[in-house]
Amino acid sequence: MRLRNFNIGRHLRDRLHYSWMLLVLAITMIVPVALLSGLIYKSSFLLSEQSFFQILFSNQWKPLSGKFGFYPFIISSLWVSVVSLLIAVPICLLTAIHLTQYAKRWVLNLMHPVIDLLAGIPSVIFGMWGILVIVPVISNYIGPLFGKNISGYSILAGAIVLSIMIIPFILNILIELFRHIPTELKETSLSLGATQWQTVKFVLVKKIFPGIVSAFGLGMSRAFGETIAVLMVVGNVVHVPKGIFQPGYPLPALIANNYGEMLSIPLYDSALMLAALILFVIVLFFNFLSRLIIVKSNIHN
Amino acid sequence: MDLRKIEEIFFRILMFCSTVIIAVSLIIIIFSTFYKGLPHLTWEMISKTPKGGFYFGKEGGILNAIVGSLYLSFGATILAILFGLPLALFLNVHIAHRRKLVNVVRFVMDLLWGVPSIVYGAFGFTIMVFFGIRASLLAGIITVTLFIIPIMVRGIDEVLQSVPRGLHESSLSLGSTRAETAYKVFLKQSVPGVVTAILLSFGRAIGDAASILFTTGYTDHIPTSLSQPTATLPLAIFFQLSSPIPQVRDRAYAAAAVLFIIILIISILSRFFSKRYQKNKINF
Amino acid sequence: MNKPKINIQDLNLYYGKQHILKNINTIIPERQITVIMGPSGCGKTTLMKSLNRLTDLTPDCSVSGKIMIDGQNILNTTEDITKIRKKMGLLAQRPYPLPMSIYNNVAYGLRISGRKKRRFLDKRVEHYLRQVNLWNEVKDRLKEPAGTLSIGQQQRLCLARGLAVDPEIILADEPTSALDPISSQTIEEKFKELKNQFTIVMVTHILRQAKRIADYVIFMYLGEIIEQGPAKDFFENPQEEITKDYLKGLFY
Known part of the structure; x- marks a missing residue:
């Protein structure tokens, strides 16, 4: 009798756990749908009055007179993310190759915590570092080098800060990729008389090329969505930037800077939620594409 | 040559x-x-709240932000464990045999993981307005929870995936229920790794600014209930750094040092735990 | 027996603190098939990889002793390591085609050493593919990725690729273990043909395969050489107890 009671208790508990797990699963699967539909709902107010393409390609940003042109912000976002990726790509690739193919044990033991820590630093601290170090360096050294007299708050400052932020993220993916190449492939190339660098260049990089592309795609989506650190150093001037020494005003910064007043101006909140929606869709797109590349290349092999 | x-x-x-x-x-x-x-980083700095307004007052410290951040991130981490841990176990124990479903869930988690925190912030704000909640500790906790659930699930999932299949089968064949297999075998096997994943999520929760920018508000006081607004360390840095008054900026620098020390502690702790978990795993 | 091509003296090798190869002294005769045998984990693959210094790739590996190839100690040499490695073609347990086309797999070794003329490459590729009896099967699909070939074809491609850099020695690490019986036979027959031109070192734990093709046998156990000698003597008249037990199949 006691045994049976015990069993009933056990199975009841099993059922309870199961129900909770199922509920949790359902809730988490609803989150992306809710995110998307919430943002669409909010931005529909603006979209019912103005056309989407007009908003996207107009550079008139005058919330008080109901003009919401996203063009300057989208271009700024592109500038900052692309430049940061240009900085991060060679550094990540070279470091990943160094750490997986050449480095001595002590370098690995040193760099592992360095990368981990870099990945864990909050974005406000990166932003503060940008204000304290990068902005003055650009204003005092890099700017004058190109004959420019600038404050330092610029696309370049945003891109440098951003590149340091996405480096640990991309680097971890790349290291993982390089580690999973079979040693025999490397041995094969070496035994055919290739130098180590030739092996890297002709065989290893080629072997994981789709993975490398997708790592940078994921890095790009990271860069696109990063808010606070970029906002702190990028200048936040509403215009279409034409070079890396000019200030910019990326999309996430637009949302973050104006939340305070968005309820006091008609359609302003709708415009900002549309900005969030665009951000969400762009980031999803990059994520999706990157993962698709991986899946496709796996099928091929 | x-x-x-x-x-x-x-x-x-x-x-x-x-x-x-x-x-x-x-x-x-x-x-x-x-x-x-x-x-x-004096005793006064970490033991007093700001006097005369956080943006203009020259006196006082950052206690409001330290306490607020701890409330917020502990709250969010505990909530996220309640959701994330069962979900990760569910994937690896209950529906492990349904590969398609598991892959879909993992894919969604990956996507959510990639969503920028500002989007969570904007979404949290929309919900707040919808339900008529004011910017408060509770709203912040909910937003941050949403933001760290995918981070935690991915972390724990990765650890659980390395539990050998044989263990799963032998546990079931000994007559354990699935919940027992999940919590007593899978979880027990991978405690250090799970702790690491939780620590990392905590680190994300305490460091992120964009998701709480709209949702927690900001105040000089230490909140006494969930419905009050609260200061946090990231926002203490962000707001006070732009002040024209040097003493206020000093508060921002002190807040940054405190935040960094917390991140360092988390990093050291998680290295300690992951070392124990990775004994037979090679780094790099 | 032919004169020695490789002469190994007092070779000791450690991975970290693990002593993998213990006082190895042996010779490998020129233009014959030398088979390294022994149960798994006895160090036979490591011995073979130390011949072209692929053991350098392992971070904690330390080596002492001498490996003399044509009178030159490759462990202590000022000469470019890539030149030494080029002397030796490597055939792994499983075929590892490089991530490129069939044509480029064979041409790879020539290209990286600076031979880039198209006409020259075309000729060499055809020559080596014919040498491993693969030409007729692949001549219409040279541009396709090498991964599309069957495993047996891939292994022959890997052999052609190794031959294309004009080596003097072929190192083969259980080259047939992933192949079907017919592909295995092709490889074995190829080896018997190739030994007129090349010195072949092959690691295997298949006793019958060793009996079929070996000219000289090195038998290893737990990192040491237990017994070595010409194949006939070794198989018909083993001296050591361990060898006798192994040949009887008492352990694997």
């Missing part, structure tokens, strides 16, 4: 330089944070 050697040496130098750039960047970040922050 010689050209090959020159090329090899050239690229080895470049590789070495890139590695050094990364290490040096970290050193500069640590150094500049502590150089600015540590001198102001």
Whole structure:
């Protein structure tokens, strides 16, 4: 009798756990749908009055007179993310190759915590570092080098800060990729008389090329969505930037800077939620594409 | 022939330089944070709330932000464990045999993981307005929870995936229920890894600014209930750094030093735990 | 027996603190098939990889002793390591085609050493593919990725690729273990043909395969050489107890 009671208790508990797990699963699967539909709902107010393409390609940003042109912000976002990726790509690739193919044990033991820590630093601290170090360096050294007299708050400052932020993220993916190449492939190339660098260049990089592309795609989506650190150093001037020494005003910064007043101006909140929606869709797109590349290349092999 | 050697040496130098750039960047970040922050990290700074308004008052400290951040991130982490842990176990124990479903869930988690925190912030704000909640600790906790659930699930999931299948089968064949297999076998097997994943999520929760910018508000006081607004360390840095008054900026630097120390502690703790978990796993 | 091509003296090798190869002294005769045998984990693959210094790739590996190839100690040499490695073609347990086309797999070794003329490459590729009896099967699909070939074809491609850099020695690490019986037979027959031109070192734990093709046998156990000698003597008249037990199939 006691045994049976015990069993009933056990199975009841099993059922309870199961129900909770199922509920949790359902809730988490609803989150992306809710995110998307919430943002669409909010931005529909603006979209019912103005056309989407007009908003996207107009550079008139005058919330008080109901003009919401996203063009300057989208271009700024592109500038900052692309430049940061240009900085991060060679550094990540070279470091990943160094750490997986050449480095001595002590370098690995040193760099592992360095990368981990870099990945864990909050974005406000990166932003503060940008204000304290990068902005003055650009204003005092890099700017004058190109004959420019600038404050330092610029696309370049945003891109440098951003590149340091996405480096640990991309680097971890790349290291993982390089580690999973079979040693025999490397041995094969070496035994055919290739130098180590030739092996890297002709065989290893080629072997994981789709993975490398997708790592940078994921890095790009990271860069696109990063808010606070970029906002702190990028200048936040509403215009279409034409070079890396000019200030910019990326999309996430637009949302973050104006939340305070968005309820006091008609359609302003709708415009900002549309900005969030665009951000969400762009980031999803990059994520999706990157993962698709991986899946496709796996099928091929 | 010689050209090959020159090329090899050239690229080895470049590789070495890139590695050094990364290490040096970290050193500069640590150094500049502590150089600015540590001198102001007095007892008064961490034991008092700001006087005369956080943006203009020259007196007082950052206790409101420290306590607020701890409330917020502990709250969010505990909530996220309640959701994330069962979900990760569910994937690896209950529906492990339904590969398609598991892959879909993992894919959604990956996507959510990639969503920028500002989007969570904007979404949280929309919900707040919808339900008529004011900016408060509770709203912040909910937003941050949403933001760290995918981080936690991915972390725990990765650890659980390395539990050998044989263990799963033998546990079931001994007559354990699935819940028992999940919590007593899978979880027990991977405690250090799970703790690491939770610590990392906590680190994300305490460091993120964009998701709480709209949702927690900001105040000089320490909140006494969930419905009050609260200060947090990231926002203490963000807001006070832009102040024209040097004493207020010093508070921002001190807050940055405190936040960095917390992140350092988390990093050391998680290395300690992951070392125990990775005994037979090679780094790099 | 032919004169020695490789002469190994007092070779000791450690991975970290693990002593993998213990006082190895042996010779490998020129233009014959030398088979390294022994149960798994006895160090036979490591011995073979130390011949072209692929053991350098392992971070904690330390080596002492001498490996003399044509009178030159490759462990202590000022000469470019890539030149030494080029002397030796490597055939792994499983075929590892490089991530490129069939044509480029064979041409790879020539290209990286600076031979880039198209006409020259075309000729060499055809020559080596014919040598491993693969030409007729792949001549219409040279541009396709090498991964599309069957495993047996891939292994023959890997052999052609190794031959294309004009080595003097072929190192083969259980080259047939992933192959079907017919592909295995092709490889074995190829080896018997190739030994007129090349010195072949092959690691195997298949006793019958060793009996079929070996000219000289090195038998290893737990990192040491237990017994070595010409194949006939070794199989018909083993001296050591361990060898006798192994040949009887008492352990694997």
